[in-house]
Amino acid sequence: MTDLWNLAGNGIEERTAFAAEVRDMVWRETRRRMGYDADKGPHSVNALAPTSAAAKRLHLVYLEVAAEVGSVARQLVDDAAARAGRAGASYAELGEAAGGLSRQAARKRWPEAVGTHWVLYTITGKQQPRGRATTLYRSEVKAIELGRAAVDEGALADDGAIAAVVVNSGREVVWACRFNESIWGPEETELPESLRSVPVPEAPEHAEWQWRWEQFVARRS
Numbered sequence: 104m105t106d107l108w109n110l111a112g113n114g115i116e117e118r119t120a121f122a123a124e125v126r127d128m129v130w131r132e133t134r135r136r137m138g139y140d141a142d143k144g145p146h147s148v149n150a151l152a153p154t155s156a157a158a159k160r161l162h163l164v165y166l167e168v169a170a171e172v173g174s175v176a177r178q179l180v181d182d183a184a185a186r187a188g189r190a191g192a193s194y195a196e197l198g199e200a201a202g203g204l205s206r207q208a209a210r211k212r213w214p215e216a217v218g219t220h221w222v223l224y225t226i227t228g229k230q231q232p233r234g235r236a237t238t239l240y241r242s243e244v245k246a247i248e249l250g251r252a253a254v255d256e257g258a259l260a261d262d263g264a265i266a267a268v269v270v271n272s273g274r275e276v277v278w279a280c281r282f283n284e285s286i287w288g289p290e291e292t293e294l295p296e297s298l299r300s301v302p303v304p305e306a307p308e309h310a311e312w313q314w315r316w317e318q319f320v321a322r323r324s
Contacts, residue, residue: 225237
């Protein structure tokens with residue numbers, strides 16, 4: 104006979120303990136909603152006579168709380184899948200993390216979690232050494248809007264943004280702007296061909312691209 108408690112690799116003991124914590128949380132909230140004091144009322148959800156009116160009310164409140172926990176948990180799962188997708192996780196990885204879903208099932212459940220995204224790159228600081236920042240967005244419009252706002256507001260601070268580009272999931276620049284002192288605001292600009300394709304952050308060429316982009320901005324300022 105298999106000893107389930109020795110299957111440490113599957114985390115059975117930890118998962119059992121976690122499930123018990125969730126049940127305890129549901130029970131505590133049920134007691135609170137029922138108005139039970141800490142030292143009064145039934146000691147467990149099954150302590151009352153099964154067919155009594157009191158048991159019916161208790162189980163209905165317990166069901167209400169459990170359903171709310173399930174709803175919150177589903178939202179947490181969806182939010183986590185979206186964030187993992189933005190961070191570069193594949194549908195196969197999402198499915199595995201979500202309890203062994205197939206890649207197809209994960210894609211069906213979170214159709215927009217993996218794939219199209221836009222990265223906003225900004226150069227910050229009016230003097231050397233300058234800083235750089237990157238932010239990931241699911242909307243091209245939002246990425247461009249916030250990039251323009253960052254450059255516009257950057258004029259008010261020494262460490263504010265002086266230029267921004269938005270890159271699509273194919274690593275192509277779809278929008279770029281810089282702060283133009285003559286108009287005292289952001290000005291959209293066309294990047295040269297050599298800067299329109301952005302290497303992945305892990306590649307050695309990525310730092311070179313950032314340096315060449317900064318030099319392009321400096322020459323036009």
